Amino acid sequence: MKIAEKIKKKIKRMPEGTTFKYQQLDLSKTEYSGAAKAIERLINEGVIKRITKGVFYKPKKSVFGELRPTETEIIKPYLYEQGKRIAYITGTVLYNNMGVTTQVPKIVKIASRSKRIYIDSGSIKAKPVKSYIDVTEGNYSLLEILDVLKDFTKIPDLDKESGIRFLKDKLNGLSEKETNMLVKYALKYPPRVRAFLGALLNEITGQENRNLKQSLNPLTTYRFNLNEDTLKTAPNWNIK
Known part of the structure; x- marks a missing residue:
């Protein structure tokens, strides 16, 4: 042919x-x-x-x-290399797509561990951020959850109670295998992410995750400015 x-x-x-x-x-x-x-x-x-x-x-x-492709569709080819996913959209665009913020940024953030991805195409502008984990088709949705945990206190106009409910729903929807993978990846993230994930899983399961607990300094406090009833297990993880 x-x-x-x-x-x-x-x-x-x-x-x-x-x-x-x-x-x-x-x-x-x-x-x-x-x-x-x-x-x-x-x-x-x-x-x-x-x-x-x-x-x-x-x-x-x-x-x-004729309609021009959506912003997400325009960016999509940049997230793959030789047919394999190497990156994912993160930052405020991701959180807007998830429904936890109404803000729409001018610049999209693209997370990848193997490549720095820039885009400047008309109204679409993107800059790279470093992923903590090698990105694959099978794990990027878990990394998105971890990014929400990481940026929780910085997400524009986020209602914290709604944000906690959103995260609990996400975690409840994971299989045991996916939850174990999420914990494994979280160990590569900053301590505040591990503490936050630990508190959420603690409230959902009624048990403390040993791997997350042992990875934390028991003297360190993590400030999220949560109400006492928003996440009742927060004190177990030194979250204020």
Whole structure:
């Protein structure tokens, strides 16, 4: 099959509004030169559009005309390398998507351990932050939870009682295996994150997690400015 036909079939199977890089086209190294010409033809034909160098999208059509991909969809190709997830969106954009803040920042934060990812494409601007853990498709949702714990006192306009309920719901929805993984990852995060997670799990299960407890300095106090009834196990973990 010719490269142009191969690419056209691949793009035809993509949902409208999908963004992609060359890596998503399953090309061999010898096909990249021909692929560039095929991509240019498809752009000229209006089949796809270019977002920035090496990043494209399949336009989504509506009664109002063509729609540009969502911010999350535009960023998505940058979160993968050779088909594997290496990064995830964090910071206020993540917390807005989760519904714990109404604030929308101008700059998106992208967490990765292996790569520093910058984006400057029209209204989309992103800067890198360092992930504490190597990011994979299987663990990034757990890292998102840990980031909420880490930034809890800094999340704009967060209602702390609602935030605690949100976190309890998230933790209650995890399997035993996922909870064990979350604890394992938390040991790489700052002590305040480990204490906060320990207090939440303590209230949910009625037991103190030994690994989290032993990782903390018993003389250190962590200030979250919580009401006494918001997280009743907080004093067990030196959280004020």
